[in-house]
Amino acid sequence: MIICGLKLTHDGAVALLDNDSLVFSVEMEKIDNNPRYSEIADFQVVERTLKDFGYKPEDVDQWAVDGWDGCEAGYTSLTLREGKPETLRLAPYHENDSVTSILRPGWQGVFQTESGSISYHSYVHLAGHLASAYCTSPFARNNESSFALVWDGGCFPRLYYVDPQQGVENGGYVFPLIGHAYAICTSYFGPYRREEKPSLQEDLSVAGKLMAYVALGNPVDEVIEVLREEFTRYFESDTSEAVHYRNSLGGWGTRAEEPYVHAFYRSVATRLGQKHFTDEDVLASIHQFFEELLVERVAAKVRQWKGEGPWNLCFVGGCALNIKWNSALRSHPIFRSVWVPPFPNDSGSAIGAACAHLMATDGIGPLAWHARLGPDIKPSEPLPGWAGTRCSPAELGQVLHETGEPVVVVHDRAELGPRALGRRSILAAATDAAMKDRLNTVKGREYYRPVAPVCLVEHAPEIFSPGTPDPLMLFDHTIRSPWAERIPAIVHLDGTARLQTVGEEDDPTLRAVLSEYHRLSGIPVLCNTSANFNGRGFFPDAVSAMKWGKVSRVWSEGVLYLLQESVRD
Incomplete structure (x- = not known):
């Protein structure tokens, strides 16, 4: 069929x-x-x-x-x-x-x-x-049951239980807060503060920036306590407004809940107004409040519903792009294993x-799939001023080592979901801290945004903690000393990184690039960030990368294109 x-x-x-x-x-x-x-x-x-x-x-x-x-x-x-x-x-x-x-x-x-x-x-x-997460999970492949936590921008986090033989049980919502609440806080604190109501696209864009920005601050217990009190008051109390919010609106994706969320943040801002907390610390506290609320409430609901476990968990929805929340859930002892698909949004x-x-x-069962089943590369001729030479993946690893220059990679079929995993990526050496600033500059990103590391899977445990295989770039890892000094370009402000590991079964081409770079440099890690026009999807072809023109080397289908000096000048 x-x-x-x-x-x-x-x-x-x-x-x-x-x-x-x-x-x-x-x-x-x-x-x-x-x-x-x-x-x-x-x-x-x-x-x-x-x-x-x-x-x-x-x-x-x-x-x-x-x-x-x-x-x-x-x-x-x-x-x-x-x-x-x-x-x-x-x-x-x-x-x-x-x-x-x-x-x-x-x-x-x-x-x-x-x-x-x-x-x-x-x-x-x-x-x-729910179906995309469970069917692509290792739990489906092993015919195991799993909880499924779905938290999208427009809904309350909802918990389900998937049993391949018995079907799907609905456990209802975990707490009454839509996922967009994470981004809405930036209307009141920090560099994205604004008076007018933002569009959905603005909310989605700022959510990713906020995940990076919170590393500039530190959670404050007093701020978190204010957030807890106001959360109870606005969303979980027995007032007519809170009851109407939970029962009549209920996270239907209509954005009707947003005025309640704005009122919540206005009240928080008023209470904090005389305390002289920095916006960075307030936003870090909001992030921590959400993380604690999510992990504590999900664990409590699982325990009350099915017992101590340990259990499998699928986490999906736009909120599952938050790698710190993913990692916090994965580290909780009630969960044996946590799966996040590469396309949680x-x-x-x-x-x-x-x-x-x-x-x-x-019936409920596994899907045979791979993370690189997106659109195929479009054939294109190089633009005037670009010269191409044959270049194998191993030779590309040599180019990255010898030149120290970034290379746009547009190769084969694209990745599924929003994370570039080496098919629509900019790859670069991570040994110079200035590379992070350079990549952020060419991409028009803020200085505090991190650049992700891609690492040979067998070397990840010695460089990262926990260093577990994470081929989809969806979990948080800490860089071990002294590696933080050796690969500073991929170290976030808080000492963490959004790790992508590469095994032979993940992407043989990317692995060949990394392996040769490792052989020559002694470092099994490269920088990896997405290749795209600002606000657009991945480059569909090599000529798009040439038109972008911010990086002078483009590798595609075994050919390395180099922007000639006369054109560059």
Whole structure:
């Protein structure tokens, strides 16, 4: 059975399953240097994406569409025939009185295209998150049960229990706070303070910056206590406002909860106004408050619901991009193992919609997949002024060692999700602290933003703590001494790093680059940051990197392109 999963709204994507194998997932932002979070507004995009992989709409047996905002139903506009947009009904954000099971379709409909009618099943938005996380997890592969924690920007953190034989149990929300609350705090503290209400894109952008910025401060117990008191007052008390917030709004993805969150932060800011805490310390305290709240409440709910464990846990949703929260959950003794997919945000929702339909029709089981099943590289000719020479992966490792210059790598099929893992990356030596500043400058990023390390998996334990295999760059590690002095470019302000390990099965090409660099330099680590225009998805081809022109070396499909001196000058 061939299932096509569609994410039509924010972070639009098309994914295709052939039985229990993922053939591809293409996010709209990774096509033609599209803006981040691009939607699918025209069905022709779906047809073109299928065609790129040798499929047609009529080859698809089942269509599964991700749900979206709204208590009773979600809606989106999609151009289907003769260039005319039509309104498509979708399942809601999460379960409700009508859609009582997360694996029950929230809506079944038909839409007409130029080539015929298409019947589709739409699943609640959180079903896609849950299904994408569990089906890609090692727990599914080993036929093990697992908790699934789903915390997206628009919902309260919700806990489920997935048993391959018994199905999915819904444990309800863990605490009543939407994920966007993390970014909203920057409206009141720090360098992103603003009077007007930010857009969704601004919230999502600032959340990633905040994760880095908090390293400039230190958590303060008094601030955390104020946050606890105001959190109880605004969200968990028995006042009519708090009860209405929990019961009537409830994290439906509509952003109706945001005025309550703003009121909470205004009250916190008022109470802290006379205390003379720095914004850096306040934001570090807010980050710590969220982390403690998440870990303590999830552990308590798990213990009350199923017992002491230890248990498996899948963590998914936009909040699972927070590597410090991921690591805090992983270190809690109630969890045996914690899995975060490489696409925890909505970039994995097309995969999730298809997996939800697979689970609903064929039962709960594993998906055969790989982290590098995104769009293939587009062939392109070098721009005038760029000269190309053959260069093997090992020779690229030599170039990185001998020149000390960064190289844009655009190679083979792109990574799934938002993290560049060596296929759409800028690689550079990590031995000079100035490299971090240089990479941040060419990418237009703030000075406090970290650059991630990529490391040969067998050497990670000697350099990082814990140094466990983490091929997807989704957990926090501390750099051991004296390695912090040897590879300063990848050391964050708090002494940590978002580690990516590389084994032979992860990416043989990237491993060959690292292995040769290690042989020559004695250092099994390189800098790795994403290759893209600011605010856009990964470069889809080598010529995009040349047009960007901030780095004078581009490696693609075994060719190293060098910007000539005459053009550079």
